[in-house]
Amino acid sequence: MRVFQIEGNWGLENLRLSQRPEPVPRDDQILIRMHAASLNARDLIVPNRGYGRATGELPLIPVSDGVGTVIGVGSRVTRMKPGDRVCPTYFQNWIAGEPTPDRFASALGGPLDGVMADLVCLSEQGAVRVPDYLTHEEAATLPCAALTAWSAIAIHARTKPGDRVLIQGTGGVALFALAFAKLHGAHVTVISSSDAKLEHVRSLGADETINYTTTPDWSRSAREIAPERGGFDTIIELGGEATLAQSVKSIRVGGTIALIGVLSGLGPTLPLGAIVTRQIRLQGVTVGHRDGFEAMLAAMAHHRIRPVIGARFGFADLKSALAGLGKPDALGKTVIRFNDHVE
Known part of the structure; x- marks a missing residue:
């Protein structure tokens, strides 16, 4: 088979198109014929062993997110049957509960x-079954970016109607966070450096937008959007070093900053006094567990939420x-079609 x-x-x-023998499922395993995959930022980090020993050993098949159809099952399998369309879970061993080192060591695409x-x-x-209304390409985007956004919005921040949520950027996690925050009845502000992208997110439901290039001190403008609370209930923090200090200025007393991305660097200077005296919660978010994935899929199916698809490529590309x-001009998830006819 191709790998x-x-x-x-x-x-x-050293990332190469190669061949491996076709796998045979054990008693507790399922065999999936893949239809599509989608890319995340970590897929650029893994080939360069950016996670150190936690990246895994060579040879390594990369990319964590995809969708396929079950074509074979082991003798003791009860959760799935041939013909089911499924997404592999990002963390193979994290079914529910709190994260552990063992659960975090079970990520697809490295290790x-x-x-x-x-x-x-x-x-x-x-693996989890995916709703029929989603195309293969749409379903392929869900295991990492979508579940990360769901974990931040629904699980850690416990977003409720009327909450004020600020989202940084217009990448995959950001667009899912926008959809899920609106699903929960929140008022959503999105910041970006592109007016064109901000116009697009308004069409997706964003209530307010800020261009952080033309408004470098965006925390001042952000606070004016939620004056009755003294700031936002939740901030989806994707920038890292260059944005975290302004996020602290923008969050309300007792609010949650969901730390997801580090696009601008890993070493921010934190205003620790404000964090302590205002009881700000800094919550790291790394994808989520299978129970959360299935809850997210149920909510998406009920509201018919569709991912935003960006560039499309073939398997060999x-x-x-x-x-x-x-x-900079990319918007939506990049997907890989395993066959030209995949939709």
């Missing part, structure tokens, strides 16, 4: 082999897809 794998040595230059293979064999516990990931 993309990092082989010989680390580095994107475990990912989904850039025609056939993927997994434990039946490591993975390197080109990675090269275009995160370009």
Whole structure:
């Protein structure tokens, strides 16, 4: 079968289209024929062993997010049957409850082999059925970016109607966070450096927008949007070093800053006095568990929420897809079609 794998040595230059034998499911496993995959920022980090030893060993099949159809099951499988359309879960061992080192060590696409293979064999516990209304491309975007946004909005921030939520940027997690915050009845502000992107997110339901290039001190403008609370209830923090201090200025007393991205760097200068005296909650968010994934899918199906799809590439064009990931004009999730007819 076709696979993309990092082989010989680390580095994107060692990411190659190759062949592996077709896997055979054990008693508790399912065999999935993959239809589509989608890319995340970590897919640029893994080939360069950016997570150190936690990245895994070579050869390694990259990419965590995808969708496929179950074509074979082991003798003890009860959760799935042939013909079910499923997404593998990002953390294969995190079913529910709190994170643990063992659960965090079970991520697809590093350290475990990912989904850039025609056939993927997994434990039946490591996949969820996806709603019929979603296309293959749409479903492929869900395991990492969507669940991260859901965990931040629904689980950690416990967003409720009337809450004020600020979201940084217009990337995959940000657009899912916008959809889920609106689903929960929140008033949503989005910041971006692009007026065109801000216009687009308004069409997706954003209530207010701020261009942080033309308004560098965006925390001042942000606070004016939620004056009755003294700031936002929740901020989806994706910028990291360059934005966290302004997020602290923008959050209300007792509010939650969901720390997800570090796009501008890893070493912010934190106003610790304000964090302590205003009882601000800094909540790291790394994807989520399978129970949360299934709850998210139920909410999406009820409200018919559709992901925003950006660039599309064929299986053999993975390197080109990675090269275009995160370009300033990109909007929506980058997807990989395993066959030309995939929708």
